[in-house]
Amino acid sequence: MLSQLSVKNLAVVERLDLSFDSGMSTVTGETGAGKSILLQALSLALGRRGDSTLVRHGKDKAEISAVFDVAQHQKIQNYLQAQSLEDEGECILRRIISSDGRSKAFINGVSVPLSVMKGVGELLIDMHGQNEHQLLLRADQQRELLDTYAQIGKKCAALNQVVSEYNSVSKQIDELSNNQDLQRQQQMLLQHQLKELEGAVLTEEELNHIEGDFKTSANAASLIEKTAAILNQLEQESGANSQLNSLSHELSLAAEMDEKLVPISALLSGAQVQTQESVYELSNYLSSLSVDEQTTAELEQRLGELHDLARKHNCQIKGLIVAREQIVAQLKSISAAGTSLDGLQQQKDQLAQQYQTQAKHLSQIRGEKASHLSKAVTEAMQVLGMPGSMLKVDLPNKVSGVHYNGNEGVDFLVKTNMGSDFKALKKVASGGELSRISLAISVVSSDSEYTPTLIFDEVDVGISGAVAEVVGKKLKQLSEHYQVICITHLAQVASFGHQHLRVSKAQQNDGAQTTVEQLTSDERVNEVARILGGATITDKARQAAEEMIKQSV
Numbered sequence: 001m002l003s004q005l006s007v008k009n010l011a012v013v014e015r016l017d018l019s020f021d022s023g024m025s026t027v028t029g030e031t032g033a034g035k036s037i038l039l040q041a042l043s044l045a046l047g048r049r050g051d052s053t054l055v056r057h058g059k060d061k062a063e064i065s066a067v068f069d070v071a072q073h074q075k076i077q078n079y080l081q082a083q084s085l086e087d088e089g090e091c092i093l094r095r096i097i098s099s100d101g102r103s104k105a106f107i108n109g110v111s112v113p114l115s116v117m118k119g120v121g122e123l124l125i126d127m128h129g130q131n132e133h134q135l136l137l138r139a140d141q142q143r144e145l146l147d148t149y150a151q152i153g154k155k156c157a158a159l160n161q162v163v164s165e166y167n168s169v170s171k172q173i174d175e176l177s178n179n180q181d182l183q184r185q186q187q188m189l190l191q192h193q194l195k196e197l198e199g200a201v202l203t204e205e206e207l208n209h210i211e212g213d214f215k216t217s218a219n220a221a222s223l224i225e226k227t228a229a230i231l232n233q234l235e236q237e238s239g240a241n242s243q244l245n246s247l248s249h250e251l252s253l254a255a256e257m258d259e260k261l262v263p264i265s266a267l268l269s270g271a272q273v274q275t276q277e278s279v280y281e282l283s284n285y286l287s288s289l290s291v292d293e294q295t296t297a298e299l300e301q302r303l304g305e306l307h308d309l310a311r312k313h314n315c316q317i318k319g320l321i322v323a324r325e326q327i328v329a330q331l332k333s334i335s336a337a338g339t340s341l342d343g344l345q346q347q348k349d350q351l352a353q354q355y356q357t358q359a360k361h362l363s364q365i366r367g368e369k370a371s372h373l374s375k376a377v378t379e380a381m382q383v384l385g386m387p388g389s390m391l392k393v394d395l396p397n398k399v400s401g402v403h404y405n406g407n408e409g410v411d412f413l414v415k416t417n418m419g420s421d422f423k424a425l426k427k428v429a430s431g432g433e434l435s436r437i438s439l440a441i442s443v444v445s446s447d448s449e450y451t452p453t454l455i456f457d458e459v460d461v462g463i464s465g466a467v468a469e470v471v472g473k474k475l476k477q478l479s480e481h482y483q484v485i486c487i488t489h490l491a492q493v494a495s496f497g498h499q500h501l502r503v504s505k506a507q508q509n510d511g512a513q514t515t516v517e518q519l520t521s522d523e524r525v526n527e528v529a530r531i532l533g534g535a536t537i538t539d540k541a542r543q544a545a546e547e548m549i550k551q552s553v
Contacts, residue, residue, distance in 0.1 A: 001483040002125070002453050004067040007041045009056040012505065012514040016041075019518070024479035026497030027487045027516075028527055033503045034514035035487050039127065039457060042066060045093045046121025047114050052101040061098045068093070068124055073452050076123045083120075085110055091124065093117060126451040128438040136412075136438050137426040143410035146393060149445045150369035152362060156405055159358045166351040166402050169344055176341045187334050190327050193312070197324040200309060207318050210306065214299040220291045227286045234279050241279060244272035355402050362406045363395070370395055370410075373444065380440035384474065385467035386433065388418040391441070412441075436471070443474050453483040468492035472552065491531040495548040500524045525549065 007016040012034050029035050044050050045066040055062045070076045071089030080086040087108040094106040095117070105117040126136070136142065147156050216223065234241045248269045255261035306317045313323040370393035377391040395408040413422035416433055428434045442454060456475065472493040478484050479498070488494050500519045505512055519527055525545045526537055532548075533541030 001069050002042075002066060002485070003069050004065075005038070005041065005045075006063075006065040007037075008063045009059040010041055010044075010062040010064060011037055011054055011056060012512045013037055013041070014056060014513055016514075016516055018501070018516055020483070020485065021499045022479075022483055023498035024476050024484045024486065024496060025499040025501060026494045027485065027501045027503060028489070028494050028531060029503030030505075031489075033505045034512075035503045036457075037514055038503070038516065039455065039487070042125065042455070043127070044095045044097070045117075046125060047105065047116075047118030049114070050095075050097045050103060052097065052099050054097055055099045059099065061096055063097075064095045066093045067091075068453075070124075070452070073123075076120070076452075079120060079123055080107070083107075083112070083116055085112070085116075085120075091120065093120065093124075122451075124451060125453045125455060126442075128434075128442070128454065128456045136441065139409065139411065142393075142412050142425075143405060145441070145445055146366060146370060146373060146410050149373055150365050152365050152369075155358070155362055155365075159355065159362060159406060160404050162351055162355045162358060163402055163404050166348065166355060169348045169351060173341065173344050173348060176344070183334050187331065190331050190334075194324065194327045194331065197309065197320065197327070200305065200320075202320055202324065204321060207306070207320060210299065210303055211317065214296070214303050216289075217292065217296040217299055220289050220296075224286065224289050224291070227282055227289070231279065231282050231286065234275065234282075241272070241275050244268070244275055248272045352402055359407045363408055366395055366406070366408065366410070376444040377437075377440050380444055380474070381437060383467070383470045384436045384440055385471070386416065386436060389414065389416045389433075389437075390422075391437065392422055394422075439471070439474060439478075443478050451482075453485065454478065456484070456486045458487055458489060464490070465492075472496035476552070489531070491528045491545065491548060494531060495528055495545070496552040500527065502527050 001022055002020045005016070005018045005020065007013045009015075027035055027038060040054070041064045044054070045064045050062075068076075068091040069089065070080075070091045076091065077086060077089070080091060085091075085107045090108070092106075092108050094109075096104040096106075103114070105112050105114050107117060107120060128136075136145070144153075147153050233239055236242070248265070248271075251261060251265045251268055255265040306320065309320055310317050313320065315323050374391055374393045378389070381389045381391065392413045394411040394413050396411060397408050398406075412425040414425050414428055414437060415422045416428065425434075425437065428437065439456060468490045469492045471490075472495065475484055475486055475493065476496040486493060486497070494500065500523075501516055502519055502523070503514060503516050505514045507513075525542055528545035528548060529537045529541040532544055
C-alpha cells in the first residue's frame with residue numbers, strides 16, 4: 001500500500017509531504033484547487049512520461065517520492081527481486097524531472113529505466129481516472145482478472161508451459177525441415193566421397209610408408225652404388241673394420257701393463273663392434289635393394305592417387321583415414337536427424353493433444369465464471385446509478401491452433417442503455433461511466449484484484465443522493481481488501497473515508513500554491529458541510545455533515 005508521498009516543486013506545489021493510511025482515504029477541495037496534482041505526482045512516480053513544463057516556475061527540478069509497504073505482496077516482491085531491487089518489504093519510487101527536460105528514475109535508491117519503474121508501478125497502483133488508460137482496459141488484464149476470479153491461474157500457467165514446449169518443438173522441426181534439402185545434397189556428396197575413399201582401400205601401414213618407399217625405389221641405383229662403396233671401404237683388407245680390430249687388440253695388450261688404458265681399450269673395442277654391426281646391416285640393406293622400374297612406376301601412380309584424395313579432403317596423406325571416419329560420422333548424424341525429425345513430430349502431436357485437453361477444461365471453467373461475473377457486475381452497476389446498463393464477459397474463439405492462455409480471448413463488453421449495443425469497455429465514451437463500471441468490477445472481483453492500491457478519480461460524476469451513498473458504501477466495502485484513495489465532489493462519498501485529505505490553493509508572491517492537509521474530526525465535519533452547503537457553512541449543514549459521517553462508520 002502507499003504509505004507516503006512527497007512532492008517538491010511540481011507545477012503549483014512547492015512542498016508536499018503526505019502520509020496515507022490503509023482503508024479508504026477521501027480527497028476533496030474546491031474546483032481548481034489542484035486535486036489532480038496528486039494523481040499527476042503519483043503518475044510520474046509510477047513511470048509515466050513527464051516534461052520540463054511540470055517543473056515549478058523558477059526552480060531547477062521537480063522531485064516526487066512515493067513509499068510503498070509491500071511486505072504482504074509477494075508478487076511485487078518477486079518482481080523487485082528479479083530486477084535486484086528488493087529492500088526488505090519496502091518499495092521507494094523516486095522521480096526527478098529537470099527544467100532542461102531530463103528525467104531520472106530510482107527504485108530503492110537504484111537508478112532504473114523508466115520502463116522498469118512503469119512495470120513496478122502497474123503492480124502497485126491501479127488508477128481509475130476519467131478517460132485514463134487503466135489496467136482494466138487491457139485485454140491481458142481482463143483475462144487475468146477473469147482467470148483469478150475463476151481461480152484458474154495455475155491451470156493457465158500449466159497450459160502455457162505446454163504451449164511453450166510445443167512452440168520450442170515446432171521451431172526445431174521447422175529448422176530441421178528447412179535444412180532437409182541441403183542435408184540431402186550433403187548426404188549424396190558424402191556418400192560419393194566415402195565410396196571413393198573406401199575404393200582406395202586405405203591402410204594405416206601404407207599411408208605411413210608409401211612416400212618413403214617411393215623415394216627409395218626411385219633412387220635405388222644410386223643407393224646401391226653408395227652402399228656398395230661404403231661396404232668396400234669397411235671390409236677390404238686395409239679397411240676401417242680391419243684396422244679397428246688390429247688396433248683394439250694392440251691396446252688391450254697394453255692395458256694389461258697399465259690399467260689406466262682399460263676404459264680407453266673398452267671404447268676402442270666398442271667402436272670396432274659397432275663398425276662390424278654396421279657392416280652386417282649395410283650388407284642386409286644392400287641385398288634388399290633392386291632397381292625395378294615397374295615397382296617405381298606403380299608406387300608413383302599410387303602416390304599420385306593418394307595425393308589427389310588428400311587435396312580433395314584438405315589434409316595430408318596420413319590424414320585420409322581420419323577424413324574417412326569423419327565422413328562416416330557425418331552420415332550417421334544426417335541419418336539421426338531424420339530419425340530425430342520423426343521423433344519431434346510425434347512429440348509435437350502429443351503436446352498438441354495435451355494442450356487441447358487442458359484448453360477445453362479452461363474453456364469450460366471460463367464459460368461458467370464469465371457468466372457469473374457478468375451477472376454480478378451488471379447488478380452492481382444498477383445500484384451505482386447506471387440503470388439499464390449491462391456488462392458481458394465475452395469469450396471470442398481464437399483461430400484453430402495452439403495458443404498461450406487457451407482457445408479463447410477475454411473481452412469485457414458494456415452497454416450503458418437498454419437500447420444500445422454491447423461495446424468494448426475501452427470504447428465507453430463517458431469517463432464517469434467508465435469509473436463506475438471499473439468500480440463495479442473491482443467490488444465484485446475484490447478477492448481477485450491485482451494491485452494493492454486503487455485510486456478513483458471522481459467516480460461520482462453524474463450521480464447524487466442515494467446513488468452517491470451507494471458509491472461510498474461500495475468504495476468502503478472495497479477498502480476492506482485494498483487501500484482505496486478516492487477524489488470526490490460528493491459529501492455522501494467523502495463521509496465514508498477512514499482518512500480525509502483536503503486540497504486548497506492560494507495565491508502567493510511567487511504564484512499559486514497548492515497544499516494538502518489531513519483533516520481532524522472537526523475539520524472533516526466542516527469540509528463535508530462545505531460540500532453540502534457551499535461557501536457559507538450553516539449549523540444545519542454542519543449537523544447534516546455530522547450525521548452523515550456518523551452513519552458511514
